[in-house]
Amino acid sequence: MDNWPVVNEALVRKALAEFTHERILSPVADGNEYVVGRYRFAARRYPLNHWDISSVVRDDGLPVDAMEFVTEFHQQLGIGREMLPVYLEEISSTLASAAYKLSKPDLTAADLVGADFQTIEAAMTEGHPCFVANNGRLGFGLSDYLAYAPETGAGVRLTWIATRRDRTTVSCSSSLTFEELQRAELGQDVLTRFAALADPAEYVYMPVHPWQWDNKTSITFAADIAQRHIVHLGSTDDVYQPQQSIRTFFNRSEPARCYVKTALSVLNMGFMRGLSPSYMAATPAINDWVHSVVSNDLVLKRYGFSVLREVAAVGYHNRYYENATDKTSPYRKMLSALWRESPVPSLEPGERLATMASLLHVDRHGASLAAALVRASGLAPADWVRAYVDAYLIPLLHSFYAYELVFMPHGENLILVLRDAIPIRVIMKDIAEEIAVLSPATPLPDEAERVRADVPDDEKLLSIFTDVFDCIFRFLAPLLEREGVLTVDEFWAVVASSIRDYQAATPELAEAFAKYDIFAPTFALSCLNRLQLRNNQQMVDLTDVAGSLQFAGTLDNPLACG
Incomplete structure (x- = not known):
């Protein structure tokens, strides 16, 4: 892999910069360069203790290796021995992602000036600028990565299930009903097809990340499926694109339709990326309040500031796991989803969108x-x-x-x-x-x-x-x-x-x-x-x-x- 030395050197440069910024590491000046342990590098220093680091070399002449760097400094970094392998796995995943991005066709900054919203979204290479291990995604295999990682720009068809109403939290913005939302998002033909598999009087229709269905829901929730508390419905024709937040999808087929955000039991950047069904209950109400504040404030209106409301949410309560865990457990956050407004309908002629x-x-x-x-x-x-x-x-x-x-x-x-x-x-x-x-x-x-x-x-x-x-x-x-x-x-x-x-x-x-x-x-x-x-x-x-x-x-x- 020709890109492997490149991405390792880049990640070590970032690690040196951010760990120095947070005063975990303390470089020592040596002429026009700096030294940390066996690592020597050039750097420009900027306000906010920002280190712009270049040309990292080891004093033994061997290639710079990010996983070796973390292991070497793990005590100074405060990584517990039991956590070190998991953090290394996140570093390895971040490196693999960076190498993949370098293998893609070259898309220059100048090319992106005129690119469309979702081309720019998939072109992002860095992830969070501060976190060193920012592309962990522990749980994804190679085929999952190619299918669902935001930087691949792959089209995804979401999995749909029906969940019993007496086990499902459903909440909606005051501006519409849940039935109106589902008609707008799915269309009558799909709703009719779903109704033949699960009676809408007894069930709620919910989107699920395909990885979550294959790796969690279909196995971890097997008892609920066997008792028909959960019914698999299949997919629709809408093609979505995963966003940088990894568990949120933009509708490429119908861009004016809502984003869909799903629970995803993948460890990424400090959290298991689940969604709590208990939190889903208040989600639209919180969004309605923020939207009301923002849209009625004269100063915010003058600056054009707006929010995308999360207009509806659903969450399934698995009684087995809820009885066995406390309220913050990831086992309570494996099966929920929400719908967020699309920014596309708000655009005026001549306006374009880009992730900040x-x-x-x-x-x-x-x-x-x-x-x-x-x-x-x-x-x-x-x-x-x-x-x-x-x-x-x-x-x-x-x-x-x-x-x-x-x-x-x-x-x-x-x-x-x-x-x-x-x-x-x-x-x-x-x-x-x-x-x-x-x-x-x-x-x-x-x-x-x-x-x-x-x-x-x-x-x-x-x-x-x-x-x-x-x-x-x-x-x-x-x-x-x-x-x-x-x-x-x-x-x-x-x-x-x-x-x-x-x-x-x-x-x-x-x-x-x-x-x-x-x-x-x-x-x-x-x-x-x-x-x-x-x-x-x-x-x-x-x-x-x-x-x-x-x-x-x-x-x-x-x-x-x-």
């Missing part, structure tokens, strides 16, 4: 899509960055300052709406499982109360400092500087200017701006890899996310350094 993760995408020639978009737009680079920051950051800041409502705003969770290669607005998705309301004063409907979180005041703004500054801008600014588009200092000056203009235009929130100072000199370094290294099977306690965080000192705030 694409702004950190670098092709195999070292060119970034972000720089290619800036050049294609014809705007001055600072003006392009200002358009992006206005569309992305300011709505997040306003949601926090006005309501203490925070999202999980990583690249895969945002969709850019582009016109002439310029970001004009953003669309947020993955709402119910990944939002939080940090204030006891923000009114919530009873069914949405679970999203309220008790977070210390001095940690609340980490929803911006960590999730946006450290996990997005820390990478984006150096990308633009390396290609001569905009210096890092110029990038952060644009960010500061955008925030100051927003604050000046929103004087009614002055008290909140003062209480939670976005221009504070420093903020706590919240470490994502430390979470995964501590427990790569359940990174955080979902009942106490704030209490699970791992900190390592502070970072200088680039907004305060100008």
Whole structure:
């Protein structure tokens, strides 16, 4: 495999950079280079303790090997001996995925400027920019990988089952009924075919990931199938494409139809990717509330910010496993699904969609899509960055300052709406499982109360400092500087200017701006890899996310350094 040395060297560079960023490793300067153990490398250092590392070599002259690197440093990394083989398996899977991506036809950053939504989705090569082991997918074999990994861009026909109504949670947005949703998603011909196999008066029709049916449902739920609590219905003609989040599917046959998100009992990046049927009960109500807040807020409307509602959800309760486990067990999260609105119907003529993760995408020639978009737009680079920051950051800041409502705003969770290669607005998705309301004063409907979180005041703004500054801008600014588009200092000056203009235009929130100072000199370094290294099977306690965080000192705030 010609690509194997390449992907190993790239992953070790990332590991050195991110473990150094989180102050797990401490490189020692040696002339113009740095040394960690037997590894020597060149690096450029940027704000937020960001290390852009190149040309890693070993002092014994042997090829760089990512799995050997992790094993060698596992004690410093804090990986328990019993967890080390599982983490190595995730590293191996991440390497294999990277090698596959390099074997695909060369699609340059310039090519992606004009590409369609799903071509860009499948072209993403990196995964989460901070996590080192970010393509674990433990449970997938080779045929599963080729069929279901997002980077293959393969078409998938979902498996459909019928589950007894008295064992199934069904919930729907106030804007439609579940029957209306199923007619829109399946069509009358399919519903008639399903009804011949399972009476809709007694059963609910549910989509299942094909891997989940083959490897979990058909075996682990055999007793329920034998008793006809679950009936296999087959598939429909709609062809879906797996998204970067791996268990979510976009409908390629009917793009205006909903995304489908399914439970998937695969270990990936710190969690088993299940869906709780208990959580499904409140999912549409939470989405309705967020949608109401966003669509009725004049500031958010001015910036064009919107959300994709999860409009319906279903979850099957397996009584055997529920009687045998506590409420957080993965065994309770093996058979659920939800439907999320598609962004396609909201587009105006001339608008295009792209995952926001694409702004950190670098092709195999070292060119970034972000720089290619800036050049294609014809705007001055600072003006392009200002358009992006206005569309992305300011709505997040306003949601926090006005309501203490925070999202999980990583690249895969945002969709850019582009016109002439310029970001004009953003669309947020993955709402119910990944939002939080940090204030006891923000009114919530009873069914949405679970999203309220008790977070210390001095940690609340980490929803911006960590999730946006450290996990997005820390990478984006150096990308633009390396290609001569905009210096890092110029990038952060644009960010500061955008925030100051927003604050000046929103004087009614002055008290909140003062209480939670976005221009504070420093903020706590919240470490994502430390979470995964501590427990790569359940990174955080979902009942106490704030209490699970791992900190390592502070970072200088680039907004305060100008």
